[in-house]
Amino acid sequence: MTLTRPILITGAAGFIGFHLCQRLLADGRQVVGLDSMNEYYDINLKRARLARLKEFPNFRFDQIDLTDRDRISALLLSANPEIVVNLAAQAGVRHSLTNPHAYAESNLTGFLNILEGCRHASVGHLVYASSSSIYGGSTRMPFSVHDSADHPLSLYAASKKANELMAHTYSHLFGLPTTGLRFFTVYGPWGRPDMALFIFTRAILAGEPIDVFNYGNMQRDFTYIDDIVEGIDRVMQQPATANPQWKSAAPDPATSSAPFRIHNIGGNSPVQLNRLIEVLEDALGRKANRNLMPLQPGDVPATFADVSSLEEATGFKPKIPVEIGVPRFVEWYREFYRV
Numbered sequence: 001m002t003l004t005r006p007i008l009i010t011g012a013a014g015f016i017g018f019h020l021c022q023r024l025l026a027d028g029r030q031v032v033g034l035d036s037m038n039e040y041y042d043i044n045l046k047r048a049r050l051a052r053l054k055e056f057p058n059f060r061f062d063q064i065d066l067t068d069r070d071r072i073s074a075l076l077l078s079a080n081p082e083i084v085v086n087l088a089a090q091a092g093v094r095h096s097l098t099n100p101h102a103y104a105e106s107n108l109t110g111f112l113n114i115l116e117g118c119r120h121a122s123v124g125h126l127v128y129a130s131s132s133s134i135y136g137g138s139t140r141m142p143f144s145v146h147d148s149a150d151h152p153l154s155l156y157a158a159s160k161k162a163n164e165l166m167a168h169t170y171s172h173l174f175g176l177p178t179t180g181l182r183f184f185t186v187y188g189p190w191g192r193p194d195m196a197l198f199i200f201t202r203a204i205l206a207g208e209p210i211d212v213f214n215y216g217n218m219q220r221d222f223t224y225i226d227d228i229v230e231g232i233d234r235v236m237q238q239p240a241t242a243n244p245q246w247k248s249a250a251p252d253p254a255t256s257s258a259p260f261r262i263h264n265i266g267g268n269s270p271v272q273l274n275r276l277i278e279v280l281e282d283a284l285g286r287k288a289n290r291n292l293m294p295l296q297p298g299d300v301p302a303t304f305a306d307v308s309s310l311e312e313a314t315g316f317k318p319k320i321p322v323e324i325g326v327p328r329f330v331e332w333y334r335e336f337y338r339v
């Protein structure tokens, strides 16, 4: 890819979008960022991320909601991006149990508007966020993109699986190269306040107890933000292509006769929740007061990424362990919130 046209990143004020924009801008690339700046979590954190991005002369920002079909279409036609990375979405498994319509709006209608926009603007590659949660009830570990994943346990997970199916139709019908990336529990500086590491850190520093679900026996394949950004950057420069070996009689879910790809991006080394808390206690220099709780509805007990397809395609696999990543998060948290 020549990369003379800009890169459009949706969800630019979000956790992953912010880091990806920062990386691409520092590399001198032209980036158009889009975000609705919704109030799902602390808007000041989103504003602070955006303020940093606006320091770069090669960054342009548009506050648009994915559901605004006309503005999304107009933006894609005027910006004429070579690559679109769709990270904007209503995230969060637990929130989807009480606010299902937000997921249908942003993740289904909004994603359709992105697909249509990409099709009409002749975008060279659409990369979009999927999620480890789509593996749902499967206990076949590690989770492989070549296995079926058709039993989501939350509407959030179902909306991410739907994105993969919708993307496939556009790859098939219109030749739009699409790559779906299933992220596994991403953490790091500037992270999301609704996620466990952030919630635990705030509570431990405030001397409050933390709710530890599944009695601490939950396993997560935690993935440090820099590994996610490296993975996205490499993947986006390689537009998905048709798999000549793909067989309709034994269809591989991760590839297709159309230019369609799915990869996992996960730490590839699951960590018990109890172990994560120990690492966090060490980084904070304080002990947590643990309130042991059962597994929550919609949550899966364990995640573990098989990243071989990512490695084959890009030569890269995540490598930063929680022992390095968690202290970096804590350092940022203390500085940002002055605690």
Ligand SMILES: NC(=O)c1ccc[n+]([C@@H]2O[C@H](COP(=O)([O-])OP(=O)(O)OC[C@H]3O[C@@H](n4cnc5c(N)ncnc54)[C@H](O)[C@@H]3O)[C@@H](O)[C@H]2O)c1
Residues within 6 Å of the ligand: 010, 011, 012, 013, 014, 015, 016, 017, 034, 035, 036, 037, 038, 046, 064, 065, 066, 067, 086, 087, 088, 089, 090, 091, 092, 105, 106, 110, 129, 130, 131, 132, 182, 183, 184, 185, 186, 187, 192
């Ligand atoms: N962080 C993780 O562990 C993780 C894991 C799996 C998948 N994902 C996916 O990765 C993507 C990025 O996640 P994140 O952690 O950065 O989340 P985030 O909530 O920090 O970022 C998403 C951004 O999208 C924006 N947004 C939401 N709905 C929008 C809409 N309708 N129109 C325009 N903007 C909208 C929000 O304002 C937010 O800034 C999401 O699609 C998420 O589902 C994240």
